[in-house]
Amino acid sequence: MKLTWxxxxxxxxxxxxxxxxxxxxxxxxxxxxxxxxxxxxxxxMWFGMILILxxxxxxxxxxxxxxxxxxxxxxxxxxxxxxxxxxLGIVTGMEWxxxxxxxxxxxxxxxxxxxxxxxxxxxxLILRGSFQDHQQRARISxxxxxxAFAALIPLLFILPRLTDSLHPGNGGxxxxxxYDLDSRLRAVFYPAVIGWTLLGVWxxxxxxxxxxxxxxxxxxx
Amino acid sequence: xxxxxVIYLMQKDxxxxxxQKYAFNGMLxxxxxxxxxxxxxxxxxxxxLEVPVWNALYWIIxxxxxxxxxAKGFAQESRGRLLYYYSVVSxxxxxxxxxxxxxxxxxxxxxxxxxxxxxxxxxxxxDVGMFLVTIVLGAIGFASSLTMISGIAAKAANTGTLMAxxxxxxxxxxxxxxxxxxxxxxxxxxxxxxxxxxxVLLAINMIVVTVSYILFPYLWRS
Numbered sequence: 272m273k274l275t276w277x278x279x280x281x282x283x284x285x286x287x288x289x290x291x292x293x294x295x296x297x298x299x300x301x302x303x304x305x306x307x308x309x310x311x312x313x314x315x316m317w318f319g320m321i322l323i324l325x326x327x328x329x330x331x332x333x334x335x336x337x338x339x340x341x342x343x344x345x346x347x348x349x350x351x352x353x354x355x356x357x358x359l360g361i362v363t364g365m366e367w368x369x370x371x372x373x374x375x376x377x378x379x380x381x382x383x384x385x386x387x388x389x390x391x392x393x394x395x396l397i398l399r400g401s402f403q404d405h406q407q408r409a410r411i412s413x414x415x416x417x418x419a420f421a422a423l424i425p426l427l428f429i430l431p432r433l434t435d436s437l438h439p440g441n442g443g444x445x446x447x448x449x450y451d452l453d454s455r456l457r458a459v460f461y462p463a464v465i466g467w468t469l470l471g472v473w474x475x476x477x478x479x480x481x482x483x484x485x486x487x488x489x490x491x492x
Numbered sequence: 493x494x495x496x497x498v499i500y501l502m503q504k505d506x507x508x509x510x511x512q513k514y515a516f517n518g519m520l521x522x523x524x525x526x527x528x529x530x531x532x533x534x535x536x537x538x539x540x541l542e543v544p545v546w547n548a549l550y551w552i553i554x555x556x557x558x559x560x561x562x563a564k565g566f567a568q569e570s571r572g573r574l575l576y577y578y579s580v581v582s583x584x585x586x587x588x589x590x591x592x593x594x595x596x597x598x599x600x601x602x603x604x605x606x607x608x609x610x611x612x613x614x615x616x617x618x619d620v621g622m623f624l625v626t627i628v629l630g631a632i633g634f635a636s637s638l639t640m641i642s643g644i645a646a647k648a649a650n651t652g653t654l655m656a657x658x659x660x661x662x663x664x665x666x667x668x669x670x671x672x673x674x675x676x677x678x679x680x681x682x683x684x685x686x687x688x689x690x691x692v693l694l695a696i697n698m699i700v701v702t703v704s705y706i707l708f709p710y711l712w713r714s
Contacts (some may be wrong), residue, residue, distance in 0.1 A: 335710050366601050382577040390661040397657055401648040411647050414707045415658065418640060421703045 284466030291459045302431045309367045315467040316360030323471045324353040331413035343409035348478040351469050354392045381438040391419045497581050499591030519561050523605045531612045562638040563655045566646035583712040594635035602627050618680030626674045633666045641705040669693045
């Protein structure tokens, strides 16, 4: 198996995250208890999602400037991986909320915002599906991708701050900053973010190579 | 130059609307019958709706009206006419003219909707001036985000479904802000309470208009 250095790094970081995430010492806090370990799995999903969707938007912009089908493929595949991260983020978040807030879905602004964010990207997939012509599909879905990302930013970053939320970091709940003091959490959290994001990049990389090969195959066949 | 184009295109849209009055009358009837259906289905012979329900219902009716009214903006233009525009005007002119025209259309529709709604279901609004400001902001916001979406949806096969699917999630932040602002107006709170919401709405509108202005040329080319 011949892997480039960053793939080895991904494997190492994720192994470290899983092992240390499960076994390391964590601060004892009321209500949170052991669920605080979700910090290593739930929060990196959102970091990864935002970063990978950013990649998708960047390649959509690239496609509009220079219509190569490779740019379109990367934009599409990273949007799909972003959706996967988002779904995992919601599922891990709901699981956590069940044990700390008492319910899977408690109409929290952050939960709602992330659900709407996912709806936007599901709509993107539907939009892609409704074109026959390849070039038209690529261009118009790139336009929607950029438009939707611009609409997603106020949703994710501005609105939750204007309303009260149960989510850590809002409305007097113990936030990320108070954990930040604890270097034990930090020592696992940052590698976890990098590791999960790199995993996403790896998936996008593989899928893109596969799609490009497929396209080349059909062109020659 | 751009300004002249925009004014010219807007004039064209208004003249077209005036000549095909059935489309506009259709929208009026849509608003009217939706309000009446709400009235009947809540069986409101005695007493009005509670304030949060009244508020939510009003904006939901407006949302559906907006999606229907603005969806036809690009879909009704024939292929030949679009090609003609392509050769004579700039895409920026087209999108700006459509946005302003749709904002005017939405303003008229939402004011009429408010009037009819107030007569049929009752009017709990205490600060009418602030409520009208909210309606104006809402009309501009709906028009600016839906115009671009209708341009995108018009290119695809199943325009109707796509229009709803693409626009609803994009509209949600705006809709939440509007509902909050209009709730404040209904309760007669001081306008300074709604200042935050109004600023966020303006900021969202700015983002949407700028992004549409930049992106529309690419959409137009296909």
